[in-house]
Amino acid sequence: MTESRNKRKCIVAIDAMGGDFAPLNELHGAVLALKEIDNVEVVLVGNEKLIRDTASKESIDISKISIVDAQEVINMSDTPTVAIRKKPNSSLVIGANLVKEKIADAFVSAGNTGAMLAAATLLIGRIKGVGRPTIGASYPTQTGKFTTVFDSGSSVDSKPSHLFEYAIMGSIFASEIYNYPNPTIGLLNVGEEESKGNELALASHQLLKNSKLNFFGNVEGRDIFKGKVDIVVCDGFTGNVVLKLAESVIGFLKIKIKQYADKGILNSLKALVVKNVLKVALKDMDYQSHGGVPVLGVNGIAIVGHGSSSPLAVKNMILRAKEMYDKNLIEKMEEAINKYAVN
Amino acid sequence: MTESRNKRKCIVAIDAMGGDFAPLNELHGAVLALKEIDNVEVVLVGNEKLIRDTASKESIDISKISIVDAQEVINMSDTPTVAIRKKPNSSLVIGANLVKEKIADAFVSAGNTGAMLAAATLLIGRIKGVGRPTIGASYPTQTGKFTTVFDSGSSVDSKPSHLFEYAIMGSIFASEIYNYPNPTIGLLNVGEEESKGNELALASHQLLKNSKLNFFGNVEGRDIFKGKVDIVVCDGFTGNVVLKLAESVIGFLKIKIKQYADKGILNSLKALVVKNVLKVALKDMDYQSHGGVPVLGVNGIAIVGHGSSSPLAVKNMILRAKEMYDKNLIEKMEEAINKYAVN
Numbered sequence: 001m002t003e004s005r006n007k008r009k010c011i012v013a014i015d016a017m018g019g020d021f022a023p024l025n026e027l028h029g030a031v032l033a034l035k036e037i038d039n040v041e042v043v044l045v046g047n048e049k050l051i052r053d054t055a056s057k058e059s060i061d062i063s064k065i066s067i068v069d070a071q072e073v074i075n076m077s078d079t080p081t082v083a084i085r086k087k088p089n090s091s092l093v094i095g096a097n098l099v100k101e102k103i104a105d106a107f108v109s110a111g112n113t114g115a116m117l118a119a120a121t122l123l124i125g126r127i128k129g130v131g132r133p134t135i136g137a138s139y140p141t142q143t144g145k146f147t148t149v150f151d152s153g154s155s156v157d158s159k160p161s162h163l164f165e166y167a168i169m170g171s172i173f174a175s176e177i178y179n180y181p182n183p184t185i186g187l188l189n190v191g192e193e194e195s196k197g198n199e200l201a202l203a204s205h206q207l208l209k210n211s212k213l214n215f216f217g218n219v220e221g222r223d224i225f226k227g228k229v230d231i232v233v234c235d236g237f238t239g240n241v242v243l244k245l246a247e248s249v250i251g252f253l254k255i256k257i258k259q260y261a262d263k264g265i266l267n268s269l270k271a272l273v274v275k276n277v278l279k280v281a282l283k284d285m286d287y288q289s290h291g292g293v294p295v296l297g298v299n300g301i302a303i304v305g306h307g308s309s310s311p312l313a314v315k316n317m318i319l320r321a322k323e324m325y326d327k328n329l330i331e332k333m334e335e336a337i338n339k340y341a342v343n
Numbered sequence: 344m345t346e347s348r349n350k351r352k353c354i355v356a357i358d359a360m361g362g363d364f365a366p367l368n369e370l371h372g373a374v375l376a377l378k379e380i381d382n383v384e385v386v387l388v389g390n391e392k393l394i395r396d397t398a399s400k401e402s403i404d405i406s407k408i409s410i411v412d413a414q415e416v417i418n419m420s421d422t423p424t425v426a427i428r429k430k431p432n433s434s435l436v437i438g439a440n441l442v443k444e445k446i447a448d449a450f451v452s453a454g455n456t457g458a459m460l461a462a463a464t465l466l467i468g469r470i471k472g473v474g475r476p477t478i479g480a481s482y483p484t485q486t487g488k489f490t491t492v493f494d495s496g497s498s499v500d501s502k503p504s505h506l507f508e509y510a511i512m513g514s515i516f517a518s519e520i521y522n523y524p525n526p527t528i529g530l531l532n533v534g535e536e537e538s539k540g541n542e543l544a545l546a547s548h549q550l551l552k553n554s555k556l557n558f559f560g561n562v563e564g565r566d567i568f569k570g571k572v573d574i575v576v577c578d579g580f581t582g583n584v585v586l587k588l589a590e591s592v593i594g595f596l597k598i599k600i601k602q603y604a605d606k607g608i609l610n611s612l613k614a615l616v617v618k619n620v621l622k623v624a625l626k627d628m629d630y631q632s633h634g635g636v637p638v639l640g641v642n643g644i645a646i647v648g649h650g651s652s653s654p655l656a657v658k659n660m661i662l663r664a665k666e667m668y669d670k671n672l673i674e675k676m677e678e679a680i681n682k683y684a685v686n
Binding site: 004015055110142153156157188189190196198199201214220221222223224225226234235236237238240241242243244246248249251252255256257259260267270271273274276277278280282 | 351480484485487496499500501531533539540541542544557563564565566567568569577578579580581583584585586587588589590591592594596598599600602603610613614617620621624626
């Protein structure tokens with residue numbers, strides 16, 4: 001099956017109305033992806049007239065791209081589950097349904113993350129045995145490798161069994177997408193000792209310790225940037241706070257350096273050097289280059305990107321979708337869930 | 344009462360065996376503090392022979408400092424509550440008891456944070472009406488002000504009433520220690536909307552919203568370095584992860600810049616500029632200069648510092664203890680707890 005599937009094209013549907021700069025960046029990103037990789041077909045889902053007008057105005061050649069018309073748009077401010085129900089003709093709902101109906105192999109969106117998660121979970125559906133689909137966030141580390149934290153905010157009241165699922169799915173993600181052999185799993189906690197932690201952490205530690213997963217033990221907040229483990233699992237509340245705090249570091253640095261630069265001409269010259277060095281030294285922290293993160297645990301490929309996704313980010317989302325398709329990631333997730341499941 | 348107290352000397356007991364470089368840094372810090380401020384008396388609590396030998400060997404003049412002998416030491420690896428009970432002759436227990444018995448006005452330690460919290464809570468005792476004493480962590484922000492997060496790990500399974508107490512005590516801390524008038528309070532959450540969050544956040548939001556405190560609303564991980572509010576409240580699990588993640592940022596930057604510098608002579612010259620600029624631009628992130636954080640909610644002044652506290656950090660802990668004493672912070676905490684308490 002792997003063989004035959006890899007021979008045919010991978011069809012990636014894109015939410016053309018999703019990002020803050022939609023549909024422009026989505027169009028550019030789609031064209032970039034088609035230039036870079038073979039065996040992929042791109043479908044733009046969105047307001048057809050707007051898509052064609054934008055392509056024409058910006059001289060973007062979309063002749064090789066098909067369009068599926070969608071008259072509604074789910075905004076960033078929409079309540080996810082409500083929007084999914086009340087906007088059946090939205091690009092996000094139609095795109096997810098293309099995957100559900102096996103018309104497309106993957107769906108990518110830079111739109112409302114919560115709505116994408118809801119659409120993936122409710123429309124595409126969960127993999128058998130998965131209680132809670134999850135979205136991870138990958139952090140650059142001092143080792144040069146990435147550490148991916150699950151969950152980063154898909155659900156806020158997580159149970160030990162959910163953290164256990166995140167560990168299984170995260171392992172497949174790290175080994176297949178990052179090519180890390182036998183990835184290590186850490187449990188985010190307030191101390192290294194087994195006796196440390198809140199109720200959730202204590203119970204999750206026991207579940208992970210008694211499993212056949214490659215469990216390293218507890219890790220702390222400082223171990224994320226250190227790259228102590230490949231996968232970190234935690235409840236979605238903590239993971240979301242960590243994600244937003246970590247993402248704010250670059251902006252904080254920029255402002256502090258600007259404040260320094262504003263104190264004189266010599267300072268501003270030095271600050272210029274700093275900006276150039278940090279741009280190179282911290283290039284891993286450019287979240288655009290990651291190109292979105294997959295919703296893991298659903299029965300199809302669904303990738304969600306930043307609202308501010310650049311054409312490069314959109315291209316990378318499509319590339320990642322294709323990679324997940326080629327590597328049969330969904331099937332591998334299902335196998336792993338069955339293999340390691342406690343019950 | 345305020346008048347008469349401020350006229351007499353503030354007696355600060357120091358855990359001379361606490362930090363990683365004890366008793367050396369404690370001795371140096373004590374001498375620095377005595378040089379800088381009047382009306383303070385310092386008591387070193389620890390192994391008297393070791394203290395005298397160290398002072399003699401390093402030519403530190405401790406003639407103005409009294410010593411209270413303590414033959415035991417609580418180590419960083421000791422389990423807090425067990426250590427408090429099993430090591431009654433430790434510097435940490437004796438120091439806390441000096442405050443309990445009103446022999447000293449304050450106790451500062453760069454030792455085991457958990458043990459210091461336990462000693463402060465169990466020996467000095469809680470302020471009436473306080474369920475959970477708390478330790479905050481102050482973060483530099485892009486506004487130049489500090490944002491202090493309570494709780495930073497004192498307890499991991501927090502209840503809404505605890506977060507409410509943190510908000511009250513944090514307000515007093517920010518207005519008295521940082522001189523921020525009517526400080527704003529944010530609830531750490533996964534989104535700005537009132538409907539967002541886990542069970543704890545949802546219930547805490549209602550408690551804070553319906554109180555007379557200066558509640559701003561929900562804040563997210565990114566709002567800490569932005570300095571959106573003066574005080575952030577959250578459960579100690581999340582707060583501890585945030586603290587350790589934030590503290591790791593500088594180390595991560597240093598390593599990334601070193602990796603850049605190692606790629607050639609031009610790079611290493613540029614990296615030198617970067618290091619010098621960041622040292623100035625990010626000087627607020629030097630946790631040593633804060634000089635420890637008080638245990639809030641206990642019936643006496645107790646300040647805990649980093650294990651790696653420098654002499655400067657120890658000096659700043661003593662200065663902060665003196666400031667808290669002069670400002671009658673404990674009495675103000677008690678008044679505020681009574682004023683805002685729900686019951």
